[in-house]
Amino acid sequence: MAGPNLTPVDDALTHLLSRVPVTTAVETVALQDSLDRILAEDYYVPADVPPADNSAVDGYALRKEDLGAGEPLRVSARVPAGQAPQPLAAGTAARIFTGSEIPEGADSVVMQERVDLSDNSITVSAEVEAGQNIRRQGQDLKKGALALTSGTPVRPQEMGLLASLGIARVSVMARLKVAILTTGDELVDPGTPLAPGQIYNTNRFTMLGLLASAGCEVVLCETLEDTRQATRASIQRAATQADLIITSGGVSVGEEDHVRAVLEESGELSLWRLAIKPGKPLAFGSINGTPLLGLPGNPASVLVTFLVLGMPVIRKCQGHGRTRAIGETLPAAFSVASASTRREYVRARKEIQSGETHITAYPNQSSGVMSSACWADGLAVVPEGTTVEPGDLLTYYSFAELLA
Structure with a gap:
C-alpha cells in the first residue's frame, strides 16, 4: 500500500535495475590486487587440484598389507615436499611430510604420533585404514571443471582458489566511475569555521565512504550552487566523466530544488517520489x-536510500552476479504504533535478550539524526500498512550485507 503518487520500493528497484547498464569495460590486474573486484570471465580448472595424491599429515607412507602383527618396517626413503618421490620398496615405509606427494605403491599414511621409531625402523601402534591421511588427486577441483563464474566478487578465499589454479593475473570489471554532487549553498567542508546559516557537508563524506566500500572510483566530487544554470552545467559535466551520477538534495518540491528540474528539462526523469521512509523525495x-x-538531502535518508536502492544499482552496473541483499528474520524488541503508507527502514541493531537475538531500534528515527546509524549495525524493515509489537518477526539487513 503506497500513498498517492508514491512508487513502492519493490517497483522502484525493479525500474532502476532495468534502466542501468552493465559496465562493459574490463581490465587485467595482478592476483594480489584483485581483492573486492568483480570477475569479468569464467575460470576453468587447467589441471587437477591437487595435481597428485599427497599427505595430509607428517608421518610415514606405507602399504597396509605390509603391516604384520607388531612387525617393524624399515624406513627406506624420505619424501620432502616439493620433490617427486621414487616408488616405495615393498615391505618398507617412507618418511613423509604434509603436502608431499605419495610415492607409488603406498596406500596409507600413518601420523608420526602413532609410530614408534627405532634403528631406522617403525612400529605402528594404531589401526590403519587403507587411504587414511591421503588427499587424493583432484579432490578439490577436477581438470576442466568450472571453478569461478563471471560476476563473482573476489574475496580472500577466491584469491586463494585462483592461486591454486596457477592464475597470476585476473580479468576483472573496470571500477565503476561515479560522480558525487551535493547541493546546498549552506554546505561547507569540515575544517572550515561555520558562519551563521551554514552546516557541514555530511553527505559528501558518507557517499565517499559508501562508494569506496563498493569498489567504485569517484571521478568528480562537487557541491553545486543553488542555481538552475550552475546545477545544469555541473550535471552535464559529470555526465561526460562518469558511468553513474549520484546527487544528494535538490529533488524535492522547493524553489531551490534544481536537480529534478534539470533532469526534466535537459534529460529524462523516469522515477520520482518513493513510498520509503526515510527518503521519499528520490x-x-x-x-x-x-x-x-x-538521493534526498537529509543525512540518514542518504544512507538508507543509498544502501537500499543505490547499492543494487551499483552492483548491476559492476556486473555483480547478485544485485539484491539477503536479509534474516528476527523478532523485534520495539513497537511501531501507527501504520504508514511507506515502507520504513529502521536504524537498528541486534542484541541478546533473555538468551535470544532481537532487533532493537534507535529511539530517534528522524532523517536528520546521523548518530543513529553509528549506533546501529543494520536496518529493520517495517512493511507498508503494518504496526509492530515486541516479538513480531521482521526482516533485518546488516550494513555489512547491504554493502557486500
Whole structure:
C-alpha cells in the first residue's frame, strides 16, 4: 500500500535495475590486487587440484598389507615436499611430510604420533585404514571443471582458489566511475569555521565512504550552487566523466530544488517520489545517456536510500552476479504504533535478550539524526500498512550485507 503518487520500493528497484547498464569495460590486474573486484570471465580448472595424491599429515607412507602383527618396517626413503618421490620398496615405509606427494605403491599414511621409531625402523601402534591421511588427486577441483563464474566478487578465499589454479593475473570489471554532487549553498567542508546559516557537508563524506566500500572510483566530487544554470552545467559535466551520477538534495518540491528540474528539462526523469521512509523525495533519470540517482538531502535518508536502492544499482552496473541483499528474520524488541503508507527502514541493531537475538531500534528515527546509524549495525524493515509489537518477526539487513 503506497500513498498517492508514491512508487513502492519493490517497483522502484525493479525500474532502476532495468534502466542501468552493465559496465562493459574490463581490465587485467595482478592476483594480489584483485581483492573486492568483480570477475569479468569464467575460470576453468587447467589441471587437477591437487595435481597428485599427497599427505595430509607428517608421518610415514606405507602399504597396509605390509603391516604384520607388531612387525617393524624399515624406513627406506624420505619424501620432502616439493620433490617427486621414487616408488616405495615393498615391505618398507617412507618418511613423509604434509603436502608431499605419495610415492607409488603406498596406500596409507600413518601420523608420526602413532609410530614408534627405532634403528631406522617403525612400529605402528594404531589401526590403519587403507587411504587414511591421503588427499587424493583432484579432490578439490577436477581438470576442466568450472571453478569461478563471471560476476563473482573476489574475496580472500577466491584469491586463494585462483592461486591454486596457477592464475597470476585476473580479468576483472573496470571500477565503476561515479560522480558525487551535493547541493546546498549552506554546505561547507569540515575544517572550515561555520558562519551563521551554514552546516557541514555530511553527505559528501558518507557517499565517499559508501562508494569506496563498493569498489567504485569517484571521478568528480562537487557541491553545486543553488542555481538552475550552475546545477545544469555541473550535471552535464559529470555526465561526460562518469558511468553513474549520484546527487544528494535538490529533488524535492522547493524553489531551490534544481536537480529534478534539470533532469526534466535537459534529460529524462523516469522515477520520482518513493513510498520509503526515510527518503521519499528520490529521483532517477538520465542526462546525455548517463544515469543519475538523485538521493534526498537529509543525512540518514542518504544512507538508507543509498544502501537500499543505490547499492543494487551499483552492483548491476559492476556486473555483480547478485544485485539484491539477503536479509534474516528476527523478532523485534520495539513497537511501531501507527501504520504508514511507506515502507520504513529502521536504524537498528541486534542484541541478546533473555538468551535470544532481537532487533532493537534507535529511539530517534528522524532523517536528520546521523548518530543513529553509528549506533546501529543494520536496518529493520517495517512493511507498508503494518504496526509492530515486541516479538513480531521482521526482516533485518546488516550494513555489512547491504554493502557486500
